[in-house]
Amino acid sequence: MQYLLFNTCHAADYTGTDSCISCHQTQYQSWQGSHHDMSMRHANNESVLGNFNHVSVNHKGQTYLFYKKADEYWVQMVDADGQKKHYKISYTFGYTPLQQYMVEFNDGRIQLIPFAWDSRKKDVGGQRWFHLYPELDKFDEFYWTNVGQNWNFMCADCHSTNVKKRFDVSKNTYQSSWVDINVGCEACHGPASEHLNWSKLKQSEQQTDKTRGFERDLSKRVKEWKFEQGSKILIPQQAxxxxxxxxxxxxxxxxxxxxxxxxxxxxxxxxxxxxxxxxxxxxxxxxxxxxxxxxxxxxxxxxxxxxxxxxxxxxxxxxxxxxxxxxxxxxxxxxxxxxxxxxxxxxxxxxxxxxxxxxxxxxxxxxxxxxxxxxxFSIPRPDLSKLIGTPNVCSVCHEDKSNDWSIRALTKWYPDSKLASNPFAISFFGADNGNQSSANELAYIAQNPLETNIIRASAISRLAQYPSQNALITLARSVKHQDSLIRLSTIDGSANFRPQDRFQILEPLLSDSVLGVRIEAAGALALQWQGLTVAQRHAIEKPLKEYIDFQQFNGDRGFAHTNIGNIYRSKGLLDKAEESYLTAINIEPIYSNSYVNLADLYRERGNEEKSFAILMKGMKAQPKAGSLPYSAGLSLYRQNKLTDAILYFKQATMVESQNGQYWYVLALAQEKVNSKQAILSMRKAYEVSHNPEHLYALCELTLRYNDKSSDQCIKQLTPFVPENIIRKLQQKMN
Structure with a gap:
């Protein structure tokens, strides 16, 4: 592991926790042994809590061995190829209620092993090894050798201080570094070099610098809370x-x-x-x-x-x-x-x-x-549990009682409470389940200043499913909001508007003062590059470069190179797009989107055979992604190979049984050969998606083939569509 060198000639350099100890003994003593202190440590006799005294652990027919070599800690593990290998434990991770362990590879990767030590007392079930993810295999993101358990990307920024990831795409290696291995003083206070310079000043000189050499103000938002007559809660003063x-x-x-x-x-x-x-x-x-x-x-x-x-x-x-x-x-x-x-x-x-x-x-x-x-800090809501299935703490304690029992008790105890109201829960539930009536409710929540900003932003994001004039007005107001998260949410919320309308909505965000907002706006709008005017393209170019920088910063992930490839593809730079997709596959072979997008690129170039071949490669690398057999089915369908296409569509539904789109397309293909199977698949599409469009398609199918369920289907559809559409369907049935 490489360590940073410090140049004290420059302002605000990191100096390390050791430079703080002599003057801040009280804080240092309090910090020692804390979660921050123990967030990551070198593996040694002081930090390791687990039993490495030649302990064997059995898991799914395999034996794993935890042992020591002199002062070193070792584990015998099974790798992604099913081979048993010996790994040196380099670092500990956390300490209570569990401690994890990490190994370092020659390419700079630091990976968390799948076994953790239960550091609780033995009488409550602790002091044992246990497997954190017993159901995962090498195709899962969180399998121990994959990126989900990679410290450099997933954990480093929070568990160590001033981490520099330093990933080399061309070599697929890391040279990561830190100032403190754990969460040290400067993780919160910021670089301390100017504070150290301040501490050397005379007392009279120190008083002229109220910041004491730090840029951050880590004081509380409210200095004083006062009691006011008639109030049950203290009132904040000058937040x-x-x-x-x-x-x-x-x-x-x-x-x-x-x-x-x-x-x-x-x-x-x-x-x-x-x-x-x-x-x-x-x-x-x-x-x-x-x-x-x-x-x-x-x-x-x-x-x-x-x-x-x-x-x-x-x-x-x-x-x-x-x-x-x-x-x-x-x-x-x-x-x-x-x-x-x-x-x-x-x-x-x-x-x-x-x-x-x-x-x-x-x-x-x-x-x-x-x-x-x-x-x-929400209140228990058994009424919401009854309506939309959310958990409530009443039922956790009173397992033998119903939600109705809890509702009656709370209503009796708190007759003046607003138990029956919730400004967003039912609307969010409806929106997430395809209820078209949620659209206006979402727009109201998004513009309601009484709601917290994160709830307003979440309502705006959900408007993507319901593009309308009301949503358009909401988005137009939201891009001007002072809260950056609300502005950011308009990018997702505008996803299904027409390209030119979306550009008009999001254009102000291209020059937003906040990096995250402007790069996400640029990345979204660049995907419609071919339809943009010269002036619009010019407006995107600067924040789009920042967007590419963001993706390159995360170049150790497949999604980053896939996103870059999508930008190149939208610009018509197909060779560069292909190169980016291939890099994504090389960096993260189990990331399915890179195969799907590359297959689409080959299809656009008229090479259906090459498109199908890359999908086959993808299914071998990631058999758990329904998007790959689904895309393969589309490829075969385009080649008029209907029987084979249906097989792949079926495979997609087996891999991801809760994806309504896969069931929908399977039904469309099956209709050409077996109407009964098509109706069953379309019904399943609606059951898993709750999408009214799928329900409408089901009604059309049942009517077309005189299925006896058509009347019930139309009744079910009635709340979601205008009356004239229902009348037309009823006329067909009659």
Whole structure:
């Protein structure tokens, strides 16, 4: 591992945690042994918690061995080719409730092995080795030798300080470096060289520099909370903007890194990261955590964040521990007389059920044993559970009770609450399930200043499914919003508008002050290059270069080269596009999109045989991607090989059974040979997609072949389409 050299002649250089210790002993002692301190360590007797005393672990018929050679830690593992090999453990990762381990390869890759050590006490099931991803194989992104378990791309930016990835595309190697191996002082405070210079000044000279040599203001957003007569909660006084939140969000959020050079703290978070919104793959429709989102996106939804609460109001930033016992934490602002001793919880005082966090921060288990608290601070909603199937903490504790029982209890306890309302959950659920009536609701949510910005952005993103005049007005307003995440969301939200309309919507974003916004706008609009005017192309060129830089920064991933190839292809530079797609395949062979896009390129060039061949290569490299047999089926269909095409369409539906488009196209192909099978497939298309267009196609099919289910189909379709369409279908049936 290479280490950075420091040039103290330049301002704001990184100096390393060791340079902070002598003056900041209290903070240093608090930091030692914390999650930040233990985020990554060299593997040695002090850091390794796991049992490497020649321990054998059996998994799926294979034996894995954990052992020591002198002072080194080793593991015998099975690689992607099924061969047993011995790997030296170079680094530890975390420490509680589990510790992971990493090996370093000759090409600079650092990979996490699939076994973790359960560091909990033995009496609660700990002190054992366990496999983190027992169902994965070499075709999965998170298989241990693949990119999902690659430290350089996935983990380094958050687990070490001032990481430079340094990936060489031509050699497919890394020369990554860091200042501190773990999350050190400068990960939050920024480079400390100017602070060290400040510390050497005379006291009188120090007083003239209130920044003390740091650019970041990591103070709390609210300095004082006051009690006002008649209020149950303390009121924030003079909330201000500081750099604390963006500093925490750089790691405690679900995001994609776009640069390691831009300043996301003094600038905007989206100058360095693309923050994920409340998407259905990460969150439930009501905003509760579903996948691992690292707290930030949840907290941005919360009333706490809106009121001015900062991370450090609850967490000591050096030790990462709570500043008070959890049962007392909320009483910093919420009056104990109103919310304590069971008065608010309606549960026995001083029990776990009486703790605020039990109901308002329910935990979700990740990595099998790591329980993460939801930081949206929402209230339990059994009514939403009944309507749209979202989880609620009442049912977690009272497993023998129904949602109706919980609803009755909450209604009795809190008769004045707004239990029956939710501005976005039902609308998000409807939108995610193809309900056309959600369009106007999404537009309203997107423009509602009472909603948090991340919820508004999430509504805007969902408008992509429902292009309309109302959506157009919403997007036109959103591109001017002061919040960068809302502006960013208009890019996804405008995806299905006509190219010229979309350009008109997004053109202001091409010169946006925030890097993430302008590059995503440029990348989206460049895909319609052939339809742009000379002036429009000129407007795109500068941010498009930045977009290419972003992709090249992530050149260790297949998606980056595929995205570059798509830009070249849109410009008609087909040789360069082909080169980029082939690079993507070489860098990440299991990434299916690169094969699909390259096959499309060959098809455009009139070489259907070559197109089909690359899809066959892709299916061998990634048999778990339905897009590959689906595309192969389309290729055969174009070649008038209907029987073979149907076989590949069927394979696509078997690989990805929840993809409605695959079932839809299978039905269209089957109609030519077997109408009954076509109806079954079309019905399945609608069942998995909830797309009204698929339902309309099903009704057409049942009518065309006099199927007895046509009447029921039309009734089912009625809420989604205008009355004149229903009348026409009924006339056909009659």
């Amino acid at each position: 201000k903007s500081t750099d604390l939140h963006n500093t925490c969000l750089q790691c405690h959020s679900r995001r994609t890194q776009i640069s390691d050079a831009t300043d996301h703290v003094k600038g905007d978070l989206l100058d360095r990261y693309l923050l994920s919104d409340i998407s259905p793959t990460l969150y439930y429709p009501d905003g509760q955590i579903y996948d691992e989102v690292f707290v930030g996106g949840s907290f941005l939804q919360s009333k706490m964040h809106k009121a001015g609460v900062s991370c450090s109001d609850c967490h000591n930033p050096h030790s990462a521990q709570l500043v008070l016992p959890k049962e007392n934490l909320c009483f910093q602002c919420h009056l104990h007389s109103e919310y304590g001793l069971g008065k608010h919880s309606k549960h026995q005082a001083n029990t776990e059920a009486d703790d605020c966090v039990t109901c308002h921060m329910p935990k979700t288990l990740y990595m099998q044993i790591d329980a993460r608290s939801d930081h949206s």
